[in-house]
Amino acid sequence: MGGRPAQCKRGILKRKALLGRETPARSAEHGKLCGVQPLLAPKATKGHLSVARLSRYWYVACESRELSDKPLARTLLGTPFVLFRDAAGQAAALLDRCPHRNVPLSLGKRASSGHLECAYHGWQFDGSGLCRNVPGLVDGAPARERRCPSSRVREQEGLVWVYAELDAEPDGEPFKLGLDALDKYTTVVRSVEAEATLHATVENALDVPHTAFLHRGLFRGGERHEVRVRVRRTATSVEAEYIGEPRPNGLVGRILSPSGGVVEHWDRFFLPSVAQVEYRLGKESHFLVTALLTPIGDFRTRLTAVVAFRTPLPGKLLKPLLEPVALRIFGQDARVLKAQSENVQRFGGEEYQSSELDFLGPHVWRLLRQAERGEGGEAVVEREVSFLA
Ligand code: FES
Numbered sequence: 436m437g438g439r440p441a442q443c444k445r446g447i448l449k450r451k452a453l454l455g456r457e458t459p460a461r462s463a464e465h466g467k468l469c470g471v472q473p474l475l476a477p478k479a480t481k482g483h484l485s486v487a488r489l490s491r492y493w494y495v496a497c498e499s500r501e502l503s504d505k506p507l508a509r510t511l512l513g514t515p516f517v518l519f520r521d522a523a524g525q526a527a528a529l530l531d532r533c534p535h536r537n538v539p540l541s542l543g544k545r546a547s548s549g550h551l552e553c554a555y556h557g558w559q560f561d562g563s564g565l566c567r568n569v570p571g572l573v574d575g576a577p578a579r580e581r582r583c584p585s586s587r588v589r590e591q592e593g594l595v596w597v598y599a600e601l602d603a604e605p606d607g608e609p610f611k612l613g614l615d616a617l618d619k620y621t622t623v624v625r626s627v628e629a630e631a632t633l634h635a636t637v638e639n640a641l642d643v644p645h646t647a648f649l650h651r652g653l654f655r656g657g658e659r660h661e662v663r664v665r666v667r668r669t670a671t672s673v674e675a676e677y678i679g680e681p682r683p684n685g686l687v688g689r690i691l692s693p694s695g696g697v698v699e700h701w702d703r704f705f706l707p708s709v710a711q712v713e714y715r716l717g718k719e720s721h722f723l724v725t726a727l728l729t730p731i732g733d734f735r736t737r738l739t740a741v742v743a744f745r746t747p748l749p750g751k752l753l754k755p756l757l758e759p760v761a762l763r764i765f766g767q768d769a770r771v772l773k774a775q776s777e778n779v780q781r782f783g784g785e786e787y788q789s790s791e792l793d794f795l796g797p798h799v800w801r802l803l804r805q806a807e808r809g810e811g812g813e814a815v816v817e818r819e820v821s822f823l824a
């Protein structure tokens with residue numbers, strides 16, 4: 436009898452650490468540990484989740500235009516942040532918890548001093564998190580210990596990036612989109628959220644085989660053609676190059692390249708969370724879609740898509756045509772990702788079986804895992820497969 440409560444307690448702790456909530460599979464395991472009849476439940480998995488928590492990296496917190504006079508609450512890797520602009524208009528990011536009595540600083544406002552003012556007792560903080568004013572305090576000199584943890588911020592190419600590790604010196608700089616080099620391109624930025632892990636969201640964004648099924652009629656579907664794929668992984672990235680791919684069937688392909696022909700196509704992933712799709716359709720069209728992913732939580736990912744394109748049709752005309760189609764496609768992806776996440780949690784973990792057609796997902800997981808462990812990647816790995824697109 437003596438060992439049972441301890442076993443039971445360990446079981447609960449393990450389960451909570453894994454998924455944060457009860458699942459039928461885990462409930463059955465718990466039942467066994469406690470010596471009671473378990474509820475009917477699917478057989479428990481080994482509890483593997485493709486979740487990597489990479490905190491020493493930069494992530495997009497918001498678009499520059501979203502950050503004005505009001506503080507903005509954003510979550511990175513489960514940590515709540517408040518973003519605001521200081522007196523000089525510089526973007527800043529603090530832990531969203533007032534060090535006085537822990538009220539969210541995002542409920543406050545920017546004071547006339549340019550500091551962020553807490554809504555409760557009015558303590559004011561500068562962009563580095565130092566408390567600059569305690570209203571009513573006679574000897575009001577700033578005290579070092581009255582400080583809110585802060586993170587480094589970079590603002591570039593219309594986006595605000597935050598280094599996810601608080602009070603840390605960044606190891607590198609945020610990803611550069613290189614939009615300056617894309618002269619006469621139309622650029623569109625849109626943000627959406629997926630109820631899925633970062634890994635599942637990256638894999639979905641770069642996965643070709645699902646498009647003919649899930650997005651049939653909108654993007655691909657219909658007659659299939661053999662396409663060669665060259666996959667190349669480096670220490671920090673992986674790329675799939677598609678060779679001999681005809682213009683995708685469906686509405687999107689017809690709009691982009693009315694004359695058909697062969698397309699050049701690359702799908703890329705860069706650590707920690709950039710998924711990029713590039714299409715060249717003849718000399719007519721060039722599309723560069725860069726999805727900058729922000730892990731909000733283990734099963735919630737924000738995707739900021741920066742779409743830069745040049746086509747025979749003027750961008751202004753094409754934008755209203757393509758946007759509803761792109762949003763419908765994303766809606767289909769978001770639904771399937773949510774269902775995938777819920778099922779993985781219902782079964783208490785993943786049990787993935789891959790085929791040769793899962794070109795990038797396993798490589799992306801390997802890169803994420805190596806980065807989380809602080810391991811360097813191997814030298815370049817290359818291989819080629821053929822498939823029917
Ligand atoms: S809780 Fe923020 S000033 Fe008191």
Ligand SMILES: [Fe+2]
Nearest residue numbers: 639646650768
């Ligand atoms: Fe998709």
